[in-house]
Amino acid sequence: MTDPLLVELSRLQFALTAMYHFLFVPLTLGLSIMIAMMETVYVMTERTIWRDMTKFWGVLFGINFALGVATGITMEFQFGMNWAFYSHYVGDVFGAPLAIEGLMAFFLEATFVGLFFFGWDKLSPRAHLAVTWLVALGTNFSALWILIANGWMQNPVGAAFNPDTMRMEVTDFIAVLFNPVAQAKFVHTVSAGYVCGATFVLGISAFYMLRGRHIQLAKRSFVIAAAFGTASALSVIVLGDESGYEITDNQKMKLAAMEAMWETEPAPASFTAIGIPDMQDKTTHFAIRIPWVMGLIGTRSIDKQIPGIFELVERAEKRIRDGIPAYDALEQLKADRSNAAARARFDATSADLGYALLLKRYVADPRQATEEQIKQAAWDTVPTVPAIFFTFRIMVACGFLLLAVFLTSLWYTMREAPAPRWLFRMALFAMPLPWIAVEVGWFVAEFGRQPWVIEGVLPTFLATSHLSVSDLIITILGFTLAYGTLAVIEVRLMLAAIAKGPATEHTETSRSAILVPAQ
Amino acid sequence: MIEFLFDYTTLRMIWWILLGVLLIGFAVTDGFDMGVGTLLPFVAKTDIERRVAINTVGPVWEGNQVWFILGGGAIFAAWPALYALSFSGLYLAMFLVLFALILRPVGFKYRSKRDSRRWRNNWDWALFIGGAVPALIFGVAVGNVLQGVPFHFTDDLRPIYEGNLFGLLNPLAIFCGLVSLAMLVMHGAAWLAFKADGVVGERAAAIGPKAALLAAILFALGGVFIFLGWFGGYEVTGPIVWDGPSNPLRKIAAANAGAWLHNFQNMPLLWLVPLCGVLLPLVAAAGFRARKAGLTFFASQLSIVCIIATVGLAMFPVILPSSTNPSHSLTVFDASSSRATLRNMLFATVIFLPLILLYTAWVYRVLWGKVSEKDVHDADHAY
Incomplete structure (x- = not known):
């Protein structure tokens, strides 16, 4: 029997690194789509302010993307490092979506993200737009394959145990791909990422509006964020994850908890x-x-x-x-x-x-x-029922609060009258909400899956590697130190980029008074 | 014909080759990023010079790094037992690699975001570590694999690794680390000579031949060590069922110091591969001196192909030998995924790998040409 402390530490490390990784991923998901939309407007209207918006939000996207990639490497290897028995037991099924994610999605986004930044002078506007959309597409495909893998942990369809090889093997790959739990998770998670992106853009635009800086960029970004955010928040709530909860006993248990x-x-x-x-x-x-x-x-x-x-x-x-x-x-x-x-x-x-x-x-x-x-x-x-019960309620409360923020913002963007200052303050203070929601949401989904690592197939306490407790302590301390330092650096760079604002200032005066804050 | 392609034995052979393709793809693309990181303090002294060096890889390192991530994913999918054993066995070494690789993306991205000397110097160190440490450790890992790794399976096929970090850092393994480091420094220098304008490119062209020569000598020396039996060797002594279930407990294998030479003795044509592994770095060295940057980079790429392929060919069909329990070693015929998964993954690879190569080639074409100090100075997006 494996040392229970080793199991707890392995879980702790996975939770820490996954939750940290998931600070960056949702923003990448949402921001990549919003940037692509902004650039589309630029290419269609040829108005340079939209190109400058794309570049400005692109800088923030880039700072975030770097950490998303860096922390994602850890995830790809941690299964083998810390969960060796798991990796052997289900690699035949679980490994495939991860590998396809690399082939189909991650290569796409990572290859083109360089051109997004370096290609402005080397590509025609249309070619550059295509590059930007490919990055957004790659990012979203990436989420799809990761959630197919994760969905299989919650609802292990299309596989059976083979006594000759002592592991789970795939019997129906199509069932793994079209796993209803994975589909529900994909829609829910990607929409949550869009909400993160929209809240981010809304909040920073509101900050500029309050300060009276970069008004032209800020108000256009605010409008896009309000519209995109409303649609995404509705999607998160209506297409909630629980649609997959009536399928299996363990999912039902999670729902009951x-x-x-x-x-x-x-x-x-x-x-x-x-x-x-x-x-x-x-x-x-x-x-x-x-x-x-x-x-x-x-x-x-x-x-x-x-x-x-x-x-x-x-x-x-x-x-x-x-x-x-x-x-x-x-x-x-x-x-x-x-x-x-x-x-x-x-x-x-x-x-x-x-x-x-x-x-x-x-x-x-x-x-x-x-x-x-x-x-x-x-x-x-x-x-653990109370933990699931309360975190779930925090997630839902954040979701409805955000929907209210977006609906109010959208309401004022459609009116001709100047918007009140409290609107922008509200948008600014709402910024942490989607991150709280996605982190506790991940906790509900994964902590609620316990005691299983693969529902009904493999208990978590059997799944670890043969490591010593001191190995785990070294790496947990190492990751905490590295990730903590990087978090500080990342936030400071973000704040510096926001304080600096866009490279070019647009001072054209708009005829309508929409969204100019009341003094 | 189609039937033959989806035969379990064939699929295993294809995935053994693809394993090599992925490792080589990683070493050939991300290898020059690591080489550039390692060379950074030596080829670039001033801030603008360092930025030239960094910006030669700036737009492409992210895509290159995916070879590593895809390598991990593909090993997980196609060789789950290998994935489970190697990453948990080399636990702290893998952690060091991850640590170094985490420094790299942020180093590239964040270094030039602040105009502070200390800030930039610190990130230059991070980039150096992010290049040199993985280059070294990957070689150390290969060195351990060649000698055999202490592990066994329980009857539930739970992998039990019996070694420790200090066991990994034995002299022969460190020697292999140096082969890898020299090879990737050669490759980084070839890239810089090809892509960096002015003094950075020139310094790289001056360091390059030394690294290439060292790579050739060390690799040849490695061959001598194999001949002398210093690395040991393993061979399957019992019957082999090529399309049997993937259960590493059902065969008999043994340590045999001469075993890593058997494939070459049985098929003398294979000697061409290690021979090219020695000769091609010499071609690269000559290319550096003759200022033929394109030829040099090409020769450097092929050197890497031959050096890595040599290891695979020497060990076939063994993939990961166990030093404490040789019969538990992982081999091509008992460590793969199921036939269905290998087939599904082959479909995905046949569709996506050519696409990846195509758009990667397009990106490199768009970015064609040398990076100069002026480029870095003028562009607001440069790192």
Whole structure:
């Protein structure tokens, strides 16, 4: 059995590096599209202010992109470094989308991003525009393939365990590609990235408006950001991730944890707006419930039932019991691979093998597990409910606040009257919100997946590399130091670039008073 | 014909070759970035000179680096056991590489954003480390692979690595690190001689022949060490099932000091590859002196191809030998992905790799021509 501390540290390091990486990725996603839109306006209208806007936001994009790439390298290699058993166990399925991401997406964005910066004098406006769109396209494809990989961890379709190679192998690649969980995740995550980009542009433009600087650039950027942000925020909320949550037992468990829903209620279930979930007493104190809403969100229907935590634990317990014969058959196959009877038994029961592996936390051989241990393992399938419950609510609150910010901004950009100063202050102060939302959103999705690293297939505590605790301490300290330093440098460079403003100033006076702040 | 292409044995052979293509693609493209980083303090003294050197790779290093990332992804997809073992086994060495590689993107991007001498000097050091450290460690890794790495599998195929960082840094491995460093410095110098105008290009052309000569001598010396059996060697002694399941516990292999020469002895034509690995750096050295920058860069590229290919050919079909439990070594026939994954990935590669080569070529064409001090001075976007 692996040292539990090693498992915790490996998880901590992955969480730290992934969450840090994800500070930069969403902004890259959103900003690349917005820059491409600005440049499109330039090429269509030939008005140079749009080119200068593209260049200005391009500088900020570049500072952000560099760290996104640098921290992404860590992600690509950390599976092998820290999760060697995982890598061997599922590499046949999980590795392919990562490799295709490199082939199809990352090569595209990285090859053309250099030309975006260096190609202004070397390319025709149209060719340069094409380059910019290719960068944006590459970035978004990149997200697609990463989320196909991640979606498979949440809903491992199209694969089966092969006892000859002791690992999961792909049986239906098309199913892996069109995994409904991956699709829901892609739309939700990419939209969230667009919201980040829009909030960023909106906030910095508002800052300029408040200071009365670079008004021409700022007001055009503000309008684009308000429109793009409204569409994206609506998309994040309407096409929320939870559309994929009715598919598997573990996704249902995640949903139940998000809602602290202990008992199965008759459909349509009520929504617990707020309360204090208690893992000890297995109940939610001081819950304020809104009838019907949960059923509507979770199933998009009024007659489908959503199972509660107690019911899901019972199901898990049954699957653990069903998994033990699979484990037994596999052990016999390991001893004698020509044992046809064992192979037949394995094929019949292998879907629950992963559940038997949950017992390895308590006993080396799951066949020796006591009743008590089986019950304990079944309760292990419940993630830490309060953590999921509260982070989910923070994410949703940020989402609705941002929608309000964008709708208000859009409303004022469509009016002829001068916009009030509080509008711009609001836009400025809203800047941290999307980052809070994406970070806690990632936490809900991945912490809510526990105890599994691959849902129903491989428990997290079995997935690590054979490393020492001191190895992990060295690298965690190293990453923290390096990433911390880079964060400080990045923020200072961003602030310097914002203080400096665009290279060329446009002073043309616009006829309409739209969006000029009231004095 | 099509049937033959999708045969498990053929797919494994193709992916063994593609493994080499990716490593070589990485060394040939990102290799000159690392070489330029290593050469930075030596070929460029003033700020503007350093900016010339940096801007020769400025627009392309990002694309080049994807070869490394794609290499990682493709090994994960096609050789999962190799991915799992090599990166967890070389854990702290990999961390050093990552650390150095993280410095590089930010170094390029951020260095010239502030007009402070200390700031820029610090980033120049970061770029030097970001070039020299990975160049060295990749060679060290190859040196360890040639000697065998201490690992075994449990019966669940859980990889257990038994060595430590200091075991990795043994003299022969460091020797291989120096081969790699000399090779990539030669390559960086060839790139600078080709792309950098004025004094930077000239200094590079002066350092280049020394690095090329060193690369040739060290590589030849490596061959001598192999002959002497210093690196050891491994061979599969039991029967080989070329299209069997990927389970490294089902074969018998053993250490044999002469084994890394067997493929050359069985197919003498293969000797051409290491021979070119020695001769081509000499051609590059002559090219530097004759001021034929294009020829030099081409010769340098081919040298890298031959040097890396030599290692692969010597070890085939072994990919990662285990020194403590040779029968657990990873080989072409028992460490790959399933047939379906190799086939799917081959489809993706056949579609996208030519596209990548095509648009990469286009980008290099757009950026064709030397980078001068004036270019760097005039352009507001230059690093």
